[in-house]
Amino acid sequence: MLMKTGTIKARARRRALAWAGLAVAVAAGIGAGSVIWQQAQIDMPVAKPGQGGAALVERGRAVALASDCVACHTSDASKPYAGGMTFDTPFGRLYSTNITQDPVNGIGTFTDAEIVGSVRNGISQHGRRLYPAMPYTSYTGMSDDDALALVAYLRTIKPIDSKPPENTMSFPFNQRWAMAFWNLMNFKSGRQLPVAGKSEEWNRGAYLVQSLEHCGECHTARNFIQGLGSAHLAGGDLGIWKAYDITSGPGGVGTWSDNELFTYLKTGAVHGKANAAGPMAEAVENSLNHLPDADLHAMVAYLRDLPANGNPGSTPARTGQGQAYTGTTALRASHPQYDPNSDALGAEVMFNANCATCHAVTGKGVGEYPRLFGNSVLGATDSTNVVSVLLRGVRRKVDGQEVFMPSFANLSDAQVATLSTFLFKQFGNSKVQVTAAEVAKLR
Amino acid sequence: MPDSNSTPMSADVVIIGAGAAGGAAAVKLLRKGLSVLMLEAGAPLDQGMLVSNYRNGAYKNNHMAPYPMMPWAPHPNFVPHDNGYLIQKGPAPYTAQYIRGVGGTTWHWAGQAWRLIPNDFRMQSLYGQSVDWPISYDELEPYYCEAEVEMGVSGGGALAGDYGSPRSMPYPMDVLPLPYAFERLRQRYQSVGLELLPGPQARNSTAYDDRPACCGNNNCMPICPIGAQYNGSMSVRRAQGLGLNLISNAVVFKLETGEGNRIVAAHFIDQNKEVHRVTGKHFLLTANAMESVKILLMSKDERNPNGVANATDQVGRRLMDHPASAVEYLADEPLYVGRGPMCPGSINNTRDGAFRSERSALRIDVHNDNPTRYLTEKYVAQGYYGNELNDKIKRDAERFVLLKSMFEMLPDPENRIVLSDQKDAWGIPKMEVHYRFPEYVHRGYDVCREHFADCVKASGGTEVKFSERGQYTNSQHITGTLSMGSDPHTSVCNKLAQAHDHENLYFGGTGVMPTAALVNSTLTGVALSLLAADSIIKASV
Numbered sequence: 001m002l003m004k005t006g007t008i009k010a011r012a013r014r015r016a017l018a019w020a021g022l023a024v025a026v027a028a029g030i031g032a033g034s035v036i037w038q039q040a041q042i043d044m045p046v047a048k049p050g051q052g053g054a055a056l057v058e059r060g061r062a063v064a065l066a067s068d069c070v071a072c073h074t075s076d077a078s079k080p081y082a083g084g085m086t087f088d089t090p091f092g093r094l095y096s097t098n099i100t101q102d103p104v105n106g107i108g109t110f111t112d113a114e115i116v117g118s119v120r121n122g123i124s125q126h127g128r129r130l131y132p133a134m135p136y137t138s139y140t141g142m143s144d145d146d147a148l149a150l151v152a153y154l155r156t157i158k159p160i161d162s163k164p165p166e167n168t169m170s171f172p173f174n175q176r177w178a179m180a181f182w183n184l185m186n187f188k189s190g191r192q193l194p195v196a197g198k199s200e201e202w203n204r205g206a207y208l209v210q211s212l213e214h215c216g217e218c219h220t221a222r223n224f225i226q227g228l229g230s231a232h233l234a235g236g237d238l239g240i241w242k243a244y245d246i247t248s249g250p251g252g253v254g255t256w257s258d259n260e261l262f263t264y265l266k267t268g269a270v271h272g273k274a275n276a277a278g279p280m281a282e283a284v285e286n287s288l289n290h291l292p293d294a295d296l297h298a299m300v301a302y303l304r305d306l307p308a309n310g311n312p313g314s315t316p317a318r319t320g321q322g323q324a325y326t327g328t329t330a331l332r333a334s335h336p337q338y339d340p341n342s343d344a345l346g347a348e349v350m351f352n353a354n355c356a357t358c359h360a361v362t363g364k365g366v367g368e369y370p371r372l373f374g375n376s377v378l379g380a381t382d383s384t385n386v387v388s389v390l391l392r393g394v395r396r397k398v399d400g401q402e403v404f405m406p407s408f409a410n411l412s413d414a415q416v417a418t419l420s421t422f423l424f425k426q427f428g429n430s431k432v433q434v435t436a437a438e439v440a441k442l443r
Numbered sequence: 444m445p446d447s448n449s450t451p452m453s454a455d456v457v458i459i460g461a462g463a464a465g466g467a468a469a470v471k472l473l474r475k476g477l478s479v480l481m482l483e484a485g486a487p488l489d490q491g492m493l494v495s496n497y498r499n500g501a502y503k504n505n506h507m508a509p510y511p512m513m514p515w516a517p518h519p520n521f522v523p524h525d526n527g528y529l530i531q532k533g534p535a536p537y538t539a540q541y542i543r544g545v546g547g548t549t550w551h552w553a554g555q556a557w558r559l560i561p562n563d564f565r566m567q568s569l570y571g572q573s574v575d576w577p578i579s580y581d582e583l584e585p586y587y588c589e590a591e592v593e594m595g596v597s598g599g600g601a602l603a604g605d606y607g608s609p610r611s612m613p614y615p616m617d618v619l620p621l622p623y624a625f626e627r628l629r630q631r632y633q634s635v636g637l638e639l640l641p642g643p644q645a646r647n648s649t650a651y652d653d654r655p656a657c658c659g660n661n662n663c664m665p666i667c668p669i670g671a672q673y674n675g676s677m678s679v680r681r682a683q684g685l686g687l688n689l690i691s692n693a694v695v696f697k698l699e700t701g702e703g704n705r706i707v708a709a710h711f712i713d714q715n716k717e718v719h720r721v722t723g724k725h726f727l728l729t730a731n732a733m734e735s736v737k738i739l740l741m742s743k744d745e746r747n748p749n750g751v752a753n754a755t756d757q758v759g760r761r762l763m764d765h766p767a768s769a770v771e772y773l774a775d776e777p778l779y780v781g782r783g784p785m786c787p788g789s790i791n792n793t794r795d796g797a798f799r800s801e802r803s804a805l806r807i808d809v810h811n812d813n814p815t816r817y818l819t820e821k822y823v824a825q826g827y828y829g830n831e832l833n834d835k836i837k838r839d840a841e842r843f844v845l846l847k848s849m850f851e852m853l854p855d856p857e858n859r860i861v862l863s864d865q866k867d868a869w870g871i872p873k874m875e876v877h878y879r880f881p882e883y884v885h886r887g888y889d890v891c892r893e894h895f896a897d898c899v900k901a902s903g904g905t906e907v908k909f910s911e912r913g914q915y916t917n918s919q920h921i922t923g924t925l926s927m928g929s930d931p932h933t934s935v936c937n938k939l940a941q942a943h944d945h946e947n948l949y950f951g952g953t954g955v956m957p958t959a960a961l962v963n964s965t966l967t968g969v970a971l972s973l974l975a976a977d978s979i980i981k982a983s984v
Contacts, residue, residue, distance in 0.1 A: 331499075338495035340487075353495035357660060357668040369658075395650065404650035406670060410489070 036180045039189045040127075042117035045144030052152065060153025063146045066212040066295070067139065068287035072096045075164075081157050082106075084164040087133050092169035094133055102159035112151050120147060121189060122179065129179040131169075132186070137228065141192030141211030186227025198305075201294075205302030208295055209233070213287065218243035218279065234309035240392075240442050241278040242384040244376070249308030250317045251381075261300045266293075268396050269403070272371040273319050277389050277405075281396035289398050318379035322372070322427035324362040328352060343414035343436075347422030350415060354408060355423075363427050368403060378428025386420050387434060387442050413439040454480035454688065456979055457709055457723035459695050459738065460730030462547020463965060464952035464972035466678025467593045468727055471976040473685035477983060480721055481679070482693040482711055484516040484734070485544030488676060493550065493666040503816060506551045506665040507540060514868040515694050515714050516543040529733075530863050530875040537764065537878040540919045541731050545691050546676030548731070548919070549645075549965060551664040553786035554672045555808075556596040556645040557962030558587050558608035562795050566958055570800040572883065573853050573958050577929045577938040578974075580608070586970035586977070588612045594673040594969065595651045598643025606643065606791055616648045619657060624778035625788045628809060628844070628902060635897035638792040639809060645673035645966070646784055652677065661813050663785040672784070693719070696871055698726065698742040698751045698948070706751070706948045712869055725947045725979045729972055732762075732921035732954030736860050737874055752942040755931050759860040761923035763959040765849035766880060766915030768888050770895040775903025777841035781813030793894065794961045803850040803887025806961045807894065814843040844902065846895060850887040850915070852959050854923050855879070856933075880915065888912050920964040925954035927971070940975035947982070949975040 064070070073096050075084035082105075083098035100106040107115060110125050117123040122136035130136060142150070172178060192211045194203040209215045216228055221236045223229040234252070235245035245252040253261060260270045268276035268284035276284050288296065327348055336349045352361065358369040365371035372378060377385050394405040411419065413436040420439075424432035456472050458465045461483035469479045488510070496509035505522035512518055519529040519539050529539055541548040561580035566573035587608075590596075592615050599605065600618035621629065621641045629639035646663075647656045657671040667674070683689060693711040699720070701707035706726045712718050728735045736759040742751040752758055790807035798804070818836050827835055852858075858879060862872040892909060899907050910916075927950075928934025931943040940955055942948040951972025953964040960967075 335499060336495065338489075338492040340489035340492050349495060350491065352498060353491040357494065358658065367658075393653070402650055402656070404655045406653060406655055411491075 032181075032184050035184055039183050039187060040121060040123055040180070041189070042113050042121055042123065043144075044113040044116055045148050047148055051145075051148065056149050056152045057156055058153075059146070060149035060151065063142070063150045063212065064153055065287055065290045066208060067142075067150070068213065068283055069099065071282050071286045072133075073099050076162075079160050079162055082160040082162040082164075084162065089133075089169075089173075091173040092167065094131060094167050094169065095164040096133075098160065098162055098164055099154060100157045100160045100162075101155060102161055105161060105163040106159055107154070108159060112148075115151050115154060116147050119150065122183065122187070129176040131176070131179065132182070135214040135217045137187050138211055138214035138217055140187070140189050141207065143191060143207075146212070182227075186223075199301070201298045201301045202305060204295065205298035205300070208291075208299050209302050213283070213299070215246070219246050231309050233303075233306060237384075238279065240384070240388050241280075242380070242382050243280075244318070244380065245309070246303060247306040247309040248304060252306075252308065253303065254308065255317045255319050258297075258300050258304065261303065262293075262296050265291075265296045265299060267398050269368075269370070271365070272374050274376045275370045275394070275403075276396060277385065277394040278392070281394060285396055285398055316379070316429070318376040318429075320374050321379040321429055322374060322424075324364055324373055325351070325426050326362065328356070328361040340410075343412055345415050345418065347418045350411070350419045351422060354411075354419070358405075368401075372423065373427040375428065378424055381429060381432065383420055383424065383432050383434045383438065384442065386423060387416060387439055390416050390420060391439070391443055409443070413437075413443065452480070452719065453722040454478040455723065455983065456480070456725045456727060457482065457721055458727045458729060459709060460484075460547070460728065460735065460952070461545045461675065461679050461689060461691070462729060462731065462952070463549045463594070463673075463675035463678060463969050464547075465727070465729035466546075466675045466682055467590060467969045468729065468951055468972045468976040469682035469687050470593060470678055470685065471589070471973055472979065473682055473687060475980050475983075477980070478686070478688075479682065480688045480723060481682070481690070482695055482709060482721065483543075483545050483689065483691045484694040484730070485518075485542070485691065486511065486513050486516070487691050488542075488544040488546050488550060490666070490668075490670055494668045497662075497666050497668075507542070509665050510542050510544065510550065513543070513692065513714065515692065515712070515716075517867050518543045527865075528867070528873055530865065530873055532875045532877045533879075535878045535880055535915075536917075537762070537876040538917050539733060539764075539876075539921055540917070541733070541921070543731075543734070545679055545689070546674045549674040550676070551666060552672075552674075552919075552965065553663050553963070554644045554646040554667075554784065555786050555789075555963040556591065556594060556598070556643045556966040557606065558643075559583075559960045559962060559967055560607045560795060561609070562799075563958065563960040566799065570797075572800060573851075574928065574933070576957055577927055577934075582938075583967075583970055583974065584609070584611055586973040587966065589973050590966055590969040591615055593678060593973075594645040594966070595647055595654070596643055596645050596673075596966070597648040598641075600641065603640040603642075603791075606640070607794070614643065616651055619644060619646060619648045619784065619787060621788055622659075622780075622783035622811060624780045624782070624811070624844075625809060627776065627778055628774075628898075629788070631902045632790065632898055635894075635901045636792075637790045637807070637894060637898065637901075639788050640791050641788050642786065642791075643966075644784065644787065647671045657784055659783040661781050661783065661785060661811065690721075694869060694871065695730070695738050696741055698738065700742075700744055700746050700751065700945070704746050704945055706945055712871075716869065725949065725982065727949045727951055727972075727975055727979065728925075729951040732924045732952060733860055733874060735950065735952070735954055736924045737862065737872070740860075740862050741872065747944070752935055752944050752948060754944045757856075757926070757931070757933065757935050759924050760856040760858070761854035761926050761957070762858040762860055762876065762878065762921070763852040763854060763923040763956075765918035765920045765959060765961070765963075766852065766884055767847050767849050767918050768891055768895075768912075768915055769845060769847045769910045770892075770899065770907060771843065771845045772899050772902075772904035772907040773839055773842040774844050775842070775905070778844065779841055780809075780811050780843060780845075781815070781840075783811060785811050787811055790894075798890075799851075801883075801886060802890060803852075803884050804961055805848045805850055805887055805891050805894070807846050807848045807891070807898075810845040810847055812845070813840075814845070815840050818843065844898075844904065846898060848891045848895070849918055849920075849961060850884045850891070851961050852923075853881050853883055854926065854957060855881065858923075860924060880913065884915070885912055888915075918963075920953065920959060922953045922956045922959040922964055925950045925952075926957040927955050928957055939978040940971055941978055949979055951975045 953968035
């Protein structure tokens with residue numbers, strides 16, 4: 001179990017669920033030809049006089065970073081943009097494409113319009129429809145200038161002759177043309193325009209959050225046919241990870257200071273409050289950490305202004321709950337036995353043997369090792385991320401500094417359930433109970 | 444226990460002993476597509492359980508205390524008293540420590556992952572002492588590289604370079620930084636010509652092998668609580684992911700021979716005292732340099748009346764270790780030893796020279812164990828109490844220094860392991876150890892004491908306590924008992940690590956080393972095991 005090597009991209013896994021709405025969309029799609037036609041219009045921008053050269057490429061590099069292209073289009077770190085990342089979906093397995101300039105396996109033969117169409121419309125070369133694992137639903141807001149710059153940058157990526165494996169989607173989900181009907185229900189094609197009356201910073205932040213960084217693809221809940229719902233950024237479910245409410249409600253980031261939000265986006269960690277794991281760690285590592293500080297401040301300004309969109313009143317603040325553990329001395333005096341094969345293994349015994357070395361016997365954390373009590377992940381009403389961190393660990397490298405927590409997947413489902421229930425009770429939201437069956441689902 | 448219906452009791456390669464040597468070899472063999480069955484006398488061990496045992500246990504100073512001892516797989520233990528498993532026949536004591544369990548003794552070690560230097564392989568040719576290895580440093584070098592990758596070794600860097608052991612590949616990880624105390628002592632010992640360097644360690648300096656970087660718990664022995672330090676169970680687990688069939692609680696007591704004196708089967712007894720037989724094409728014995736000997740000596744049959752691989756009565760002879768002397772003192776400045784891993788640096792420029800024809804060379808480890816417990820026990824015993832005790836512990840713990848030197852034993856055929864008439868609880872003979880120190884070591888001690896005195900002086904030491912000439916402690920680097928050599932009358936296996944007497948029996952681990960040299964032996968033992976695995980792979984095609 002510890003040798004698990006397959007990579008599951010949770011973000012895309014969730015997005016892939018979107019196709020469950022296919023059949024519904026087909027029914028609703030009759031007579032919707034004009035909308036389909038409209039959505040397929042690739043508005044290829046025209047370069048302005050003098051636009052081009054190194055400055056355009058450099059801007060495109062920044063757009064690619066902000067859009068975090070590399071995270072999904074890379075499976076082997078030595079072959080960036082060569083694709084092959086696995087996306088497990090309920091309907092089969094997808095692999096991300098090679099977007100290097102390789103003429104056979106990459107996008108070397110794509111026209112500029114075909115690249116822009118892929119990014120903003122989900123329509124690739126020769127009209128081939130992309131699955132919404134590719135977040136064109138967000139990228140559609142990308143400005144003409146950024147789209148041109150992105151194309152210019154992608155043209156500079158040296159070809160890597162590497163062919164991602166074939167998708168294994170089952171019928172009818174292997175019928176790419178049918179995505180047009182899904183789009184009918186779930187896709188609104190068009191550029192993101194500035195909102196009048198809001199500051200330039202706010203608008204920049206809104207553009208980054210909604211379009212390039214595609215935050216909503218994870219942080220916004222899906223509707224019944226798996227399109228993005230209306231509770232913008234109020235939290236989404238990615239299967240093995242939960243994307244939290246990041247609106248200004250109490251269950252969101254309302255208790256965070258601007259500086260904390262900025263620091264989190266920049267580094268993935270705010271001591272005592274939050275530590276990015278899973279897909280968020282990747283987003284920080286590959287994208288957010290590389291944004292100019294002004295862009296991060298802009299994102300904060302926009303997020304700050306989002307109305308509380310969770311369920312105000314019903315959700316306690318995720319931060320600041322729980323308290324330090326003081327039971328170590330009594331535990332040691334009781335001469336506890338640690339039987340690794342017992343599903344009845346006690347929570348405190350496990351905590352002392354597996355957690356306390358780094359997080360301290362009190363749970364107050366040491367140095368880069370997070371404080372447990374008060375931490376937002378343990379203050380959540382949902383246990384997904386705590387269990388996933390226990391099963392998968394944390395790996396995040398920012399500014400050359402690696403943060404690493406090993407996996408504790410050697411613990412049994414029942415043991416993980418016991419341990420995480422204790423962690424919530426002691427350090428966070430004491431109402432949360434975790435069952436072995438829930439752990440098994442996330443393993 | 445193995446269910447003969449579900450567990451195939453046969454494989455291309457049967458490995459006996461699930462430690463670092465067996466684990467690394469299993470990984471290599473499985474990657475080459477060979478099937479591997481591994482038998483381990485002890486039980487599976489779990490990091491969480493061991494950390495719990497340590498934290499909640501009373502004998503904090505006994506590195507063996509957290510390790511459960513199964514009645515069918517006893518191991519030597521000397522604290523609080525000798526458990527009588529290893530019978531001392533003298534004249535010198537040989538208080539071996541090793542762990543029987545999945546992962547083996549690397550569960551507790553200091554992680555020092557030194558290579559020998561080229562001259563170590565040519566002691567007889569160069570210095571007229573000891574023996575030459577049948578292979579050169581260059582022949583072992585590729586296996587050192589493999590072993591370092593498998594174990595995850597950090598080392599080298601601007602200060603240390605290659606430590607005099609030429610490399611064909613960089614270290615898998617950057618060297619760990621020297622703790623403050625070591626940096627200060629490095630500066631001060633320079634005045635007496637002794638070079639303190641950050642050592643190579645099987646310890647992560649960055650996340651590696653899905654394990655975290657060392658964060659300085661200073662708890663390498665008895666158990667690294669976070670898995671930053673390599674242990675053999677990590678290789679065994681990797682091998683299991685590659686299809687290893689591991690049977691624990693399987694105490695091998697006999698190797699069965701057949702036509703052409705080939706090994707045809709291994710017989711083991713389980714925790715229920717039931718006996719099983721497993722077959723294989725090749726057998727690799729990596730069951731510790733002492734326990735492997737026991738298996739061979741017990742395996743007597745008509746073809747092999749002295750036991751398997753023992754036609755010339757060489758099995759179990761040339762038992763070696765690194766006898767160690769020590770000095771402790773209080774430096775004239777606060778150093779705060781006890782931060783970082785337990786053995787992060789050594790004095791390494793005393794390992795080789797023409798003097799090796801006359802006396803043992805030496806290597807001096809600066810110990811980094813937190814001294815608080817040791818000093819507290821000492822001062823309480825002296826009658827200190829109250830604030831005076833507290834103040835004394837605080838002041839002295841800041842300044843405490845412990846140096847330990849290891850010496851090179853000579854391969855003496857009379858230093859040996861033999862079977863005892865006494866039996867353990869499962870009816871398997873215990874071992875007797877015969878051990879004595881040569882003048883060669885004592886003369887090394889004399890020079891070492893001068894070096895120690897220099898170190899003390901260079902750092903303004905007071906309250907100095909030297910260990911005595913002739914009184915050496917074990918370093919738990921058990922070597923020589925399965926010596927590799929070209930002459931069957933002075934060795935057990937050939938340069939392929941293949942038994943002289945049996946074409947399909949191979950050895951791995953530290954017992955294969957014909958000389959102990961001056962460095963911790965694990966890395967060399969694993970490299971030799973990988974060499975043996977290579978020999979098996981070549982014999983399989």
